[in-house]
Amino acid sequence: MEQLQNKKILIVDDSPMQLQQLCHLLEKHNYEVAAASGVVEALGMMEQVSPAVVISDIIMQDMDGFELCRRLKADSRYKPIPVVLYTVLADPRDVLRGLECGADNFMAKSYGEENLVVMIEQLLVRKSDSDGNIPPQGFEITFNGETYFITSTTQRSIDFLLSTYEVAVQMNRKLIKTQDDLKRVNSYMEGEVHRYRRHLEKLVEDRTEQIHLLNDQLLGLAEEARQASRAKSEFIANISHELRTPLNSILGFAQVLEAEYYGALGEKQKEYTGYILEAGQHLLSLINDILDLSKIEAGSMELSLVKVDIAGILEHAMILLKEKATAHSIHFRLEASPLLPDTIEGDERKIKQVIFNLLSNAFKFTPDNGEIVLSASVDNTGGQVEISVTDTGMGIPEQYREKLFSPFTQVDSSKAGTGLGLHLCKKMVNLWGGKIDVVSPPEGAARGCRFYFTIPLPGE
Numbered sequence: 001m002e003q004l005q006n007k008k009i010l011i012v013d014d015s016p017m018q019l020q021q022l023c024h025l026l027e028k029h030n031y032e033v034a035a036a037s038g039v040v041e042a043l044g045m046m047e048q049v050s051p052a053v054v055i056s057d058i059i060m061q062d063m064d065g066f067e068l069c070r071r072l073k074a075d076s077r078y079k080p081i082p083v084v085l086y087t088v089l090a091d092p093r094d095v096l097r098g099l100e101c102g103a104d105n106f107m108a109k110s111y112g113e114e115n116l117v118v119m120i121e122q123l124l125v126r127k128s129d130s131d132g133n134i135p136p137q138g139f140e141i142t143f144n145g146e147t148y149f150i151t152s153t154t155q156r157s158i159d160f161l162l163s164t165y166e167v168a169v170q171m172n173r174k175l176i177k178t179q180d181d182l183k184r185v186n187s188y189m190e191g192e193v194h195r196y197r198r199h200l201e202k203l204v205e206d207r208t209e210q211i212h213l214l215n216d217q218l219l220g221l222a223e224e225a226r227q228a229s230r231a232k233s234e235f236i237a238n239i240s241h242e243l244r245t246p247l248n249s250i251l252g253f254a255q256v257l258e259a260e261y262y263g264a265l266g267e268k269q270k271e272y273t274g275y276i277l278e279a280g281q282h283l284l285s286l287i288n289d290i291l292d293l294s295k296i297e298a299g300s301m302e303l304s305l306v307k308v309d310i311a312g313i314l315e316h317a318m319i320l321l322k323e324k325a326t327a328h329s330i331h332f333r334l335e336a337s338p339l340l341p342d343t344i345e346g347d348e349r350k351i352k353q354v355i356f357n358l359l360s361n362a363f364k365f366t367p368d369n370g371e372i373v374l375s376a377s378v379d380n381t382g383g384q385v386e387i388s389v390t391d392t393g394m395g396i397p398e399q400y401r402e403k404l405f406s407p408f409t410q411v412d413s414s415k416a417g418t419g420l421g422l423h424l425c426k427k428m429v430n431l432w433g434g435k436i437d438v439v440s441p442p443e444g445a446a447r448g449c450r451f452y453f454t455i456p457l458p459g460e
Ligand SMILES: Nc1ncnc2c1ncn2[C@@H]1O[C@H](COP(=O)(O)OP(=O)(O)OP(=O)(O)O)[C@@H](O)[C@H]1O
Pocket: 289, 357, 361, 362, 365, 391, 393, 394, 395, 396, 404, 409, 410, 411, 412, 416, 417, 418, 419, 420, 421, 422, 423, 449
């Protein structure tokens, strides 16, 4: 009777948190609790605490719970005290080890509070019943190649196995509940994923529709812009053409006047006729440039290829500008390589136009007594002809070199011109796949510049 009053419980666990949780729980149910953080400490406390039940963790740092149980059961003073091992029941061998060491009960780590209290109460009652039982002979069990020697009484073994079964049932219940929870979470997540996917698909659909719409608008705008640009170029081409007809009449009649076919002119009349001719020529070249530009922009400028006598073109240019060079004491010479082919395939009018533009710039920007060299050569591989115009003029500052070939670009606007010449040259050279550029000052020179362009020769 006195023993039934003893509600002292010794808890053995090396995890302080688990220890504290269990202590707190049992104290709540009016048990007197003592705590030990390892097997050695527990053994040392046994005599003084004299517990009615020992609850021990299995895996601990100094010794395991089986060893504690074995030692308690081997000591006649503590043998009757029920030992409960608490476990996660991960290894079936634990059951046999539990039986072997004479443990009284298993308890799941996940045991509910109520179950725990019921189990302890049963143990307290059973302890008093089994006190004084005569120890059995013992028997051997072999499991997985290992032999276990069981000395527990039949009653205790059955109790122990029942408690094991209960732990397993508890764990199974928990497992089933977890599975149910998982299923619920899973179906919720599936719903969410489905909803999210629909949302994304809708977003993509909307965006795609918007992009199609914008694309259509853009295409429409681009077509409008193309039409407007074509209309502008056609308009400029027509206007230029219309301007040339009366301008040719003005020039023609001015030339007739200058030639004095219909009577001699006075001093002033001659001077003014000269002005009309000069301004008319300038206007004509401007109109020609604008016409070319509009043709290029409208994409209607094409190459008309013929056999071109390059050396002949160069000599003709020399003859045309000889007088101008003499008038300004400019040393004007031609350097044509003897390796130049007799003829090349090219657009004669455009090649002449590029050479003339470069020469007219050289004359415009080279002061009196300077030097201008027109040269032509074939490159080492025989792949292209290079034509260049080198002068000793003012040269081109570095910062202008890149935009020089853009329309209406002039370094110095004090000289006559519109800044279209080089732009047209580049467009024409590009048409036949050549290159045009400038080196300023030319290699080995102190001043001036060298403009060059290339005409590719057909491969072997
Ligand atoms: N040989 C050169 N020496 C120095 N500057 C040059 C030379 N050639 C061209 N330039 C510079 O490049 C600018 C652009 O030349 P480009 O031939 O395009 O136009 P332009 O001669 O001014 O006018 P346009 O040729 O339309 O009558 C010139 O205004 C000039 O500043």
